Amino acid sequence: xxxxxxxxxxxxxxxxxxxxxxxxxxxxxxxxxxxxxxxxxxxxxxxxxxxxxxxxxxxxxxxxxxxxxxxxxxxxxxxxxxxxxxxxxxxxxxxxxxxxxxxxxxxxxxxxxxxxxxxxxxxxxxxxxxxxxxxxxxxxxxxxxxxxxxxxxxxxxxxxxxxxxxxxxxxxxxxxxxxxxxxxxxxxxxxxxxxxxxxxxxxxxxxxxxxxxxxxxxxxxxxxxxxxxxxxxxxxxxxxxxxxxxxxxxxxxxxxxxxxxxxxxxxxxxxxxxxxxxxxxxxxxxxxxxxxxxxxxxxxxxxxxxxxxxxxxxxxxxxxxxxxxxxxxxxxxxxxxxxxxxxxxxxxxxxxxxxxxxxxxxxxxxxxxxxxxxxxxxxxxxxxxxxxxxxxxxxxxxxxxxxxxxxxxxxxxxxxxxxxxxxxxxxxxxxxxxxxx
Amino acid sequence: xxxxxxxxxxxxxxxxxxxxxxxxxxxxxxxxxxxxxxxxxxxxxxxxxxxxxxxxxxxxxxxxxxxxxxxxxxxxxxxxxxxxxxxxxxxxxxxxxxxxxxxxxxxxxxxxxxxxxxxxxxxxxxxxxxxxxxxxxxxxxxxxxxxxxxxxxxxxxxxxxxxxxxxxxxxxxxxxxxxxxxxxxxxxxxxxxxxxxxxxxxxxxxxxxxxxxxxxxxxxxxxxxxxxxxxxxxxxxxxxxxxxxxxxxxxxxxxxxxxxxxxxxxxxxxxxxxxxxxxxxxxxxxxxxxxxxxxxxxxxxxxxxxxxxxxxxxxxxxxxxxxxxxxxxxxxxxxxxxxxxxxxxxxxxxxxxxxxxxxxxxxxxxxxxxxxxxxxxxxxxxxxxxxxxxxxxxxxxxxxxxxxxxxxxxxxxxxxxxxxxxxxxxxxxxxxxxxxx
Numbered sequence: 021x022x023x024x025x026x027x028x029x030x031x032x033x034x035x036x037x038x039x040x041x042x043x044x045x046x047x048x049x050x051x052x053x054x055x056x057x058x059x060x061x062x063x064x065x066x067x068x069x070x071x072x073x074x075x076x077x078x079x080x081x082x083x084x085x086x087x088x089x090x091x092x093x094x095x096x097x098x099x100x101x102x103x104x105x106x107x108x109x110x111x112x113x114x115x116x117x118x119x120x121x122x123x124x125x126x127x128x129x130x131x132x133x134x135x136x137x138x139x140x141x142x143x144x145x146x147x148x149x150x151x152x153x154x155x156x157x158x159x160x161x162x163x164x165x166x167x168x169x170x171x172x173x174x175x176x177x178x179x180x181x182x183x184x185x186x187x188x189x190x191x192x193x194x195x196x197x198x199x200x201x202x203x204x205x206x207x208x209x210x211x212x213x214x215x216x217x218x219x220x221x222x223x224x225x226x227x228x229x230x231x232x233x234x235x236x237x238x239x240x241x242x243x244x245x246x247x248x249x250x251x252x253x254x255x256x257x258x259x260x261x262x263x264x265x266x267x268x269x270x271x272x273x274x275x276x277x278x279x280x281x282x283x284x285x286x287x288x289x290x291x292x293x294x295x296x297x298x299x300x301x302x303x304x305x306x307x308x309x310x311x312x313x314x315x316x317x318x319x320x321x322x323x324x325x326x327x328x329x330x331x332x333x334x335x336x337x338x339x340x341x342x343x344x345x346x347x348x349x350x351x352x353x354x355x356x357x358x359x360x361x362x363x364x365x366x367x368x369x370x371x372x373x374x375x376x377x378x379x380x381x382x383x384x385x386x387x388x389x390x391x392x393x394x395x396x397x398x399x400x401x402x403x404x405x406x407x408x409x410x411x412x413x414x415x416x417x418x419x420x421x422x423x424x425x426x427x428x429x430x431x432x433x434x435x436x437x438x439x440x441x442x443x444x445x446x447x448x449x450x451x452x453x454x455x456x457x
Numbered sequence: 458x459x460x461x462x463x464x465x466x467x468x469x470x471x472x473x474x475x476x477x478x479x480x481x482x483x484x485x486x487x488x489x490x491x492x493x494x495x496x497x498x499x500x501x502x503x504x505x506x507x508x509x510x511x512x513x514x515x516x517x518x519x520x521x522x523x524x525x526x527x528x529x530x531x532x533x534x535x536x537x538x539x540x541x542x543x544x545x546x547x548x549x550x551x552x553x554x555x556x557x558x559x560x561x562x563x564x565x566x567x568x569x570x571x572x573x574x575x576x577x578x579x580x581x582x583x584x585x586x587x588x589x590x591x592x593x594x595x596x597x598x599x600x601x602x603x604x605x606x607x608x609x610x611x612x613x614x615x616x617x618x619x620x621x622x623x624x625x626x627x628x629x630x631x632x633x634x635x636x637x638x639x640x641x642x643x644x645x646x647x648x649x650x651x652x653x654x655x656x657x658x659x660x661x662x663x664x665x666x667x668x669x670x671x672x673x674x675x676x677x678x679x680x681x682x683x684x685x686x687x688x689x690x691x692x693x694x695x696x697x698x699x700x701x702x703x704x705x706x707x708x709x710x711x712x713x714x715x716x717x718x719x720x721x722x723x724x725x726x727x728x729x730x731x732x733x734x735x736x737x738x739x740x741x742x743x744x745x746x747x748x749x750x751x752x753x754x755x756x757x758x759x760x761x762x763x764x765x766x767x768x769x770x771x772x773x774x775x776x777x778x779x780x781x782x783x784x785x786x787x788x789x790x791x792x793x794x795x796x797x798x799x800x801x802x803x804x805x806x807x808x809x810x811x812x813x814x815x816x817x818x819x820x821x822x823x824x825x826x827x828x829x830x831x832x833x834x835x836x837x838x839x840x841x842x843x844x845x846x847x848x849x850x851x852x853x854x855x856x857x858x859x860x861x862x863x864x865x866x867x868x869x870x871x872x873x874x875x876x877x878x879x880x881x882x883x884x885x886x887x888x889x890x891x892x893x894x
Contacts (some may be wrong), residue, residue, distance in 0.1 A: 279625050298728075331605035343780055
């Protein structure tokens with residue numbers, strides 16, 4: 021059997037997981053792969069630190085470029101992260117004709133067009149299963165299992181930190197700040213949680229998914245991103261009362277040659293399986309014209325689940341090397357000459373259902389003033405609920421709309437926020453359900 | 458681009474779906490595959506019937522053997538079903554060196570060892586994604602995405618008919634017979650529903666999964682199979698009351714070189730995502746040592762979802778043909794020289810939690826008699842519930858056990874059934890949860 025030599029760049033958490041899995045499950049990998057996969061080099065700036073893994077010290081190096089340039093290395097695994105050094109090393113590996121495995125979602129989201137172009141031009145494989153949803157095989161599912169489908173929509177819970185925090189607020193009725201502190205204490209959130217809680221990490225994954233699902237080049241900056249820091253226990257309780265849960269959803273829909281791509285807190289009905297995905301777990305739904313909806317669910321992060329996805333990419337490429345083939349499955353699901361720029365529809369143009377919560381002073385005429393403004397902006401209501409119980413000196417008024425246009429909602433909210441009888445900025449949460457009115 | 462010619466055997470529901478998908482989504486398939494996939498022949502005993510698809514009449518033939526022997530056919534797609542003609546044609550195609558795509562679960566479950574051996578011996582691809590769970594990419598997930606994992610367990614809702622019937626009983630409180638009639642009226646159950654409701658269809662899928670997940674040859678007849686026809690609305694109501702739903706689960710676990718493989722009605726707790734899979738939908742959970750649990754969910758049957766899986770297999774093989782490779786991914790996830798006979802543990806040896814319901818006459822000493830027998834057989838109880846409301850002249854006594862051994866349960870049930878004060882056979886439902894006692 022042919023031996024495939026792997027050069028690993030980055031000996032951090034996921035990198036350590038990859039080493040651990042390659043060593044620990046070497047027997048099953050040897051029995052399955054059709055090739056012998058062996059670690060040849062591990063590059064990191066810190067090779068002194070004990071990672072708790074019995075890796076041959078002779079494999080360790082601080083010289084990542086030497087790994088990328090080593091003619092004996094068959095596959096480069098980039099686990100450094102970030103958009104600078106990682107990018108240079110990936111491009112250098114591709115230029116050297118070496119296939120690359122990466123989990124670097126920020127890089128692919130923002131610089132994917134250049135990286136994919138380089139891989140295509142050199143005719144070299146670039147695999148990135150671990151960049152979206154940890155161990156969930158979403159890239160393989162879209163590129164291979166759904167190959168006969170026109171992908172119509174994708175939506176997912178793609179950030180475990182946010183899902184953990186929202187689950188905590190929901191289960192314990194605590195505020196965002198307290199839930200975040202718990203997430204940080206439990207190791208589910210970073211000291212600086214911005215990337216996660218403000219929705220950027222989910223947006224990186226959505227960018228890759230969108231390019232992949234519809235075979236288009238997209239501009240990351242066109243994705244609408246809204247995080248979860250404004251979500252209150254009150255909104256979660258109202259949602260629950262009306263049959264919804266609030267999740268940070270990454271949503272992508274294909275319509276008439278353009279896509280919607282947006283990340284924001286979203287109400288989803290109980291009977292949508294996504295509403296039952298709790299804690300740090302991730303899930304993603306894909307709609308295709310032949311399959312209808314399918315869903316994948318699993319650990320979206322973590323050392324070993326992510327390492328599992330990386331190793332599956334390594335094996336995939338090893339099998340290509342054994343077969344002397346590359347580009348067997350196109351990088352973005354379509355052959356590169358079919359990958360065209362794909363416009364992201366401005367958020368103002370989307371049409372969906374909305375939940376509004378207003379903090380209204382308990383005076384006559386408030387409801388009439390609010391609903392008058394909504395009517396003027398062509399927003400019609402499915403239901404209105406005034407609960408009576410005061411919070412912060414005002415009464416929460418909750419409304420659910422029929423389908424409405426985002427631009428109308430924004431205009432209406434500006435007007436309503438300016439009313440004397442409304443004491444705080446209105447809370448607006450978009451709803452994803454299957455009703456058509 | 459190379460043109461790959463497909464010969465289809467069987468123009469029934471799924472066969473028609475395959476034709477429809479190849480025609481209707483030809484543009485996306487051409488843009489994605491890296492080859493041009495074209496239907497070259499469609500064989501069926503009835504080529505006069507209008508299938509509602511505009512297929513060139515010149516492609517139709519009643520001579521399946523001619524398709525299998527045609528040197529211009531690159532891939533044979535077997536959609537005939539059954540274990541006789543389909544088997545002969547598949548073996549003949551493989552002998553001719555032609556790769557085969559099939560959805561024939563009964564054939565692979567019962568004769569898979571011979572069919573896989575023939576494919577391996579001829580070095581030809583045999584793909585069967587559509588044989589388990591319709592459009593859910595479970596075969597690809599196990600063979601490729603989880604390649605770095607030791608698979609520890611798999612369990613799934615693999616029969617849409619049963620899941621529809623159980624959902625109906627649960628939602629409407631009707632009896633099995635009435636729910637079955639509704640399923641038949643809605644086209645979700647056959648006129649003779651035995652294969653589905655008695656668990657055989659799920660067992661066929663479990664047999665393939667088990668061989669695939671652990672890389673072993675198994676004996677289908679060793680799988681324990683119990684259907685859903687005895688499940689009553691009363692049991693479903695009790696389950697609900699104590700936090701469980703009843704699903705027909707196909708369960709496979711790997712322990713100490715042997716596997717459990719069983720299909721039976723199973724109580725699963727609400728917080729298990731499988732408990733929220735309703736109607737005709739299917740789902741499957743796979744546990745691996747690196748990924749933890751992952752779940753796939755989707756339409757497990759139906760013309761287009763199944764066709765989607767078949768077409769993904771066709772594309773996979775087409776890509777291998779373009780790359781002049783075969784056997785790129787081993788048939789049963791392990792290279793054939795690692796595929797060994799795998800013993801299925803007798804049901805008597807399994808250890809799990811149980812739900813018992815006894816129809817007890819309302820007399821003193823009944824509970825003591827029942828619990829005395831359970832104690833004697835080393836079965837200890839988590840809880841006992843006597844509900845007081847009489848049904849059919851007796852009072853239902855419900856018990857949940859700690860972990861108990863199946864052989865002990867069977868002996869105890871025989872003794873209890875023989876008691877004068879118990880008016881009907883005890884109902885026994887196994888429970889899958891994560892508690893360890």
